[in-house]
Amino acid sequence: MKPATPSSMIEITLDTIRREVPHQFTLLQACRSAGIEVPTLCFLDGMTPASACRICMVEVEGSRVLVPACSRQVERGMVVRTDSERVRLARRMVMEFLASSVDLSLAPGAQEYVNRYGARPERYGSKDLPAPATVAQPVKVDNDLYVRDLSRCILCYRCVDACGEEAQNTFAISVAGRGFDARIATEFDRPLPDSACVFCGNCIGVCPTGALIFKSEHEMRRDGSWDESRQTQTDTICPYCGVGCALTLHVQDNRIVKATSPQDHTVTGGHLCIKGRFGWQFVQAPEK
Numbered sequence: 001m002k003p004a005t006p007s008s009m010i011e012i013t014l015d016t017i018r019r020e021v022p023h024q025f026t027l028l029q030a031c032r033s034a035g036i037e038v039p040t041l042c043f044l045d046g047m048t049p050a051s052a053c054r055i056c057m058v059e060v061e062g063s064r065v066l067v068p069a070c071s072r073q074v075e076r077g078m079v080v081r082t083d084s085e086r087v088r089l090a091r092r093m094v095m096e097f098l099a100s101s102v103d104l105s106l107a108p109g110a111q112e113y114v115n116r117y118g119a120r121p122e123r124y125g126s127k128d129l130p131a132p133a134t135v136a137q138p139v140k141v142d143n144d145l146y147v148r149d150l151s152r153c154i155l156c157y158r159c160v161d162a163c164g165e166e167a168q169n170t171f172a173i174s175v176a177g178r179g180f181d182a183r184i185a186t187e188f189d190r191p192l193p194d195s196a197c198v199f200c201g202n203c204i205g206v207c208p209t210g211a212l213i214f215k216s217e218h219e220m221r222r223d224g225s226w227d228e229s230r231q232t233q234t235d236t237i238c239p240y241c242g243v244g245c246a247l248t249l250h251v252q253d254n255r256i257v258k259a260t261s262p263q264d265h266t267v268t269g270g271h272l273c274i275k276g277r278f279g280w281q282f283v284q285a286p287e288k
Helices: 027-033 085-101 108-116 158-163 202-206 215-223 274-278
Strands: 009-014 017-022 057-060 079-081 146-148 173-176 183-186 212-214 231-237 246-252 255-260
Touching (some): 009 027, 027 057, 057 085, 085 108, 158 173, 202 274, 212 215, 215 255, 255 274
Parallel strands (some): 009 079
Antiparallel strands (some): 057 079, 173 183, 231 246, 246 255
């Protein structure tokens, strides 16, 4: 983003303090530039805001309803409250609805929001009642690279956007169904190997809840050997071609367990191809 000139700056009020911000900022950008933390789940830097999760809602004076900070652009003279009781109530209810219908155990950020806003998801369920349909569905294991556990999916649309116009332009997955039946699926709900998926794994890279994870991580979590406290991360360059994609290798017990890419890297923007994301097994092949 180009440096803002004085003529492109406008004045708004954030939590009783007047601030000047670039006119093209969203409320989320304005809050972050002022050091004000606004929670997000579906938002990811570098991708078009989906405004799906509604955890970033803030109160704007004169607006009948709360507005999503991730997509609402600032306007001159705006008066914004980011932590009013109305805002906290809305965020608390969002987390209660999410945590009562999906498994958020692999989403530490979401768990932190549950605690911060005093959410009580047990109000909408009971250990004596059947698990919600979203949580009860089985894990989909139909390939050797990654696993889909849609009981953890919050329908944030990050994976759909990354598979589509935001990154890969493969359009292998989309939202199927309506209402309570809404879910992320391939065309005609086919197994991934029979779909248009090219196994770039960019959907894994953007998933905030662990609904999409490496098969290696899934298997290690299942047998109890996954331990992030024992893992190290090493940045390197993908060895397969001359593009220069950055890799972050996650290593446990002297073995690579997964590879990711930094979201802020100028070459990849966090995205990789199938070789960069999954093609590291040769490093630890027995004959090596």
